[in-house]
Amino acid sequence: MTKKGDMLYAWTSDAEIQKKAELGGAVTALWKYALESRMLDAILVVTKGVDLYDAVPVLITDPKDIAKTAGSLHCGTLLLPKLIKKYLDEDKTRKIGVTVKGCDAMGFYELAKRKQLDLDRIIMIGVNCGGSVSPVLARKMIADKYGVDPNKVHKEEIDKGQFIIEFEGGHKGISVDELEEHGYGRRSNCRRCKMKVPRQADLACGNWGVIGEKAGKITFVEVCSEKGANLIDGAVKKGILTTAAANPKGLDIRGKVEGAMLKLGDKWRKHDFEALGEGKDRLKKIMSETSRCIKCFQCIDQCPICYCVDCTTKNPAYVPSGEIPVNFMFHLIRYAHIADSCVNCGQCEEVCPAEIPNALFMHSQQVELEKMFGHVPGIYMELPLMSYAEEKVERGRLHHTGSDMIYQNVFNPFVKK
């Protein structure tokens, strides 16, 4: 019997999955088992779209389709929890499995603690993530730094600190450090990320810690919950998955890889936050950069913390309508409402048509708030400070309006019953 805390090696015995999947196909095999056994109704995974640089979320309900989605992609910049909240959870009964990166897992926790998703109906298989690369930059990087036509590349991977591409007629790796020195490489939020092994998920999988001749052929699995343990046991019993205890030496190496990645994250945090300056200088910088905002609301739409039905930024009493440059209150509202819980997923920056470094600004505030108040977002189910601050007042006000929907009442804050 598998139990929470187990460290395993796992691989599949399913011939079809073996053909397409990487690292022994453990994740794909677990999902296939979950669908076949009706443990889950659907699996949300990211798969290759028109080319290697196009990551597309797909909802799989037929276990036969799951093998097609196997394989990793580093040029996808999607975040899955908000997609489930917005589009896939209408009936509030469907049980969904999701393959998650660290930022996805943190997003799930943030939405769940705000009662926007029910984690009892979700199984997360986490995969180690060293970072992702924006598709447009990836194509440019491959053309400029590798001297290879990006259309001719059929596989990419990040291994041992290198971004490696395979193309017609060869393969080439360049160290991520060198790429990033030249302005290429991972997205800036990924560089600052310190959620490399998503242990909030039910299982945390990856290749770190698989050593010797097994390297690259099987998956390292850390069992993080009872749900995860049950999933493993079921798949093993069904004969689709084989497991073995992890090599203690491998475990040690896994810890070292993770430690090195965390150090690198710290280095980038120092680099990025210092460049922002301090105090008034930082404020000036933020005000100047955000003055490009065209109020498209995409940062709010994609944010895994935001869920209000009526956003305060749309209330003309706070942010005057029709003004460009947008009143800075727009951004202050975002900072005030979100910064304590920002998980640095980078979505607000990725989608910004004005190319404002939104994630950098929000993340820089989150780390300061964490220092001050000790609240750590994305890992525990504790609510942030903000949600306690005005509770008494809010409850009183709500009592007057006769509704329990805080955020549906922002436009009529003083309407009495």
Add this chain to the structure above:
Amino acid sequence: MEKAWGMKAGSLPDWYGVTLTEQITQCGDPIKGMFVLGLNPVVSYPDSNHVKRSFDKLDFLVIQDIYWTVSCQYADVVLPGTCFAEKDGTFTSGERRVNRVRKAVDGPGESKYDWEIIGMLAKKMGLKGFDWKSAKDVWDDMRACTPNMRGVTYERMEKPESVHWPCLTEDHPGTPILHCEKFACADGKGVMFGLEHRPPAEVADAEYPFTMMTGRLIFHYHTRTQTDKCEDLHREVPESFAQINTLDAKELGIRQGDKIKIASRRGETITTARVTDEVAPKIMFMTMHFADGVNNLTNPALAPVSKMPELKHCAVKVEKVV
């Protein structure tokens, strides 16, 4: 084109027609019927009263659009087209990059793809070569008769960089930058020449002492046919307004948010005053997005060569509505 459409040689005109603004003036004589595709001239053209009078003179007016517009009131037939999310096709940007647009949802009701409507009409008119099955067929037809775009295939548009025209053949790389190193003149150098300043056709005078400028807002596109349907954009700027300088406003007793009546030699509009120093004294500014707005005032005088109407400049007077 005659070959592509299966027409006899010489059946298409070999002379240039007239520009859009001139067509409005020629409504009734000699133009008897008009087919307007995705355009709302009653709001977007200069001198709206003139446009309305002109449309009344037509024997037959067809408008094809994705929403009911103010201009549709003057149409005999309105044909429902489909919007960007409801059809396949291409968009060509100002940098000459041709990009694909992909259908996401079906169009509402009896709406049809633009090319379906045109193909059906062409068949009724007895033309050959309109048996398109898809937007790609239309594109392939077009690039067959457009040398500059001949090499821009749907397959090449699958890549995010896509292709910039001119792209003469399917192995031509396209032209991201049009003028590199030399201009298309005999000696490769650009030709510079001076122009005498010509004042606008109508300038402010004693009777109409203000200069009205027009422009756009980031929150709306053209006559708001699409953007005003978007809740967020409507909320940003739901109605027309006019900017007037603080000194002028003080002199006329106009305060922030007052209703004001603005008149030119061609018409008048009632709107809301925004008192500001963003415009200079004796200058006013309105946006072109609103029906019975600034284009009730603007002047249809044309630039001599380009025939661009003088939309950005006309003389007006203003008073407070009591």
